[in-house]
Amino acid sequence: MLHEKAASALHSIAPNERATWVRMAMALKSEFGDDAFDTWNAWSKGAGSYCRKSALAVWRSIGSAGHVRIGTLYREAAANGWRYAEDGLMPPIARRDESASEADVDVDVAEDARKARAAVAAAVAAKKYLTECQPKTHPYLASKDLPNAIGLVRGPALIVPMYDFLTGELVGTQRIDWLAEEQRWAKRMAWGMRVKGAALRLGNQRAQETFFCEGLATGLSIELALRRLRLNASVVVCFNDWNLAHVASLEKGRAFVFADNDGSLAGENAAKKTGLPFCMSDVVGEDANDLLQRAGVVELCRLIIDVRRRSG
Secondary structure (H helix, E strand, C coil): CCCHHHHHHHCCCCCCCHHHHHHHHHHHHHHHHHHHHHHHHHHHCCCCCCCHHHHHHHHHHCCCCCCCCHHHHHHHHHHCCCCCCCCCCCCCCCCHHHHCCHHHHHHHHHHHHHHHHHHHHHHHHHHHHHHCCEEECCHHHHHCCCCCCCEEEECCEEEEEEEECCCCCEEEEEEEEEECCCCEEEEEECCCCCCCCEEEEECCCCCCEEEEECCHHHHHHHHHHHHHHCCCEEEEECCCHHHHHHHHCCCCCEEEEECCCCCCCHHHHHHHHHCCCEECCCCCCCCHHHHHHHHCHHHHHHHHHHHHHHHC
16 A cells, blocks of 8 residues: 555645656655556546546656655645645545546556566566675675675675565565765665565564564664574564555564654554554664664664563
8 A cells, every 4th residue: 555644745736737747656656666556646637637548658657766756745745735644634536446437447457467567577587686696795784884794796786685475476676776976875676576565584484573674774783683682583674664564464473563763753653553562763763773873782672672571
């Protein structure tokens, strides 16, 4: 499900101006991939010039790793007076079966088939990439105070495999590169891959306990603390907050969430949606890796001990 904050922001913006319409598509796709199409398309119907075939063509032409990010959507919405409230009401989104013509249904079927083909292609490409990787340290991990952590490296990039949480099948990869011109690390998921339900488990695959989190560096930091505590527990990296809420809901065993303390409350809200016991840094803006860098592994251990004790 598309994260409610992004959907709420989107509906505060008019879809009539083409440049804005395209930018919003770019912002959503960069954050959520193809999972965002239905929400963007439903919003697009508010424009008098709406044409589903044109919307599909524009969406397909946009890469999932463009320069327009989700922050563009939030800034545009804020300029229109939008403020996010967790319990705020969102405008209704039309269901396909309530508004679609026969022609639209045909297009939907074709689009679903295209998505399925793209997902298969992403999985095949991921398998090839992994055969070209070498297990070694990487500058990204070193920048996160994890200099001894081993990742899968392909050329200058760190490649993070992503598997279906339930079946264990490889569905795609996340690529982490250094952008010298922008002086930042960029994370890109494979084009066309199915993000919903994708995850990476770190540690013992048959551990008695599971800790869910968002990012790779966050997960490696938590795993470091779990090893220090000698707990029979693994970490599941879910890559973003809305996917964490989905994946964690599929877990049947003893589980916890180590949430990001985002200023937007996205991480905390996702943790609450899981219904699982959760912990997070007391400092706004920090995830588990930020906490590791600021206060050391002992502080992560303290939070883990506390959340386990509170859960009984």
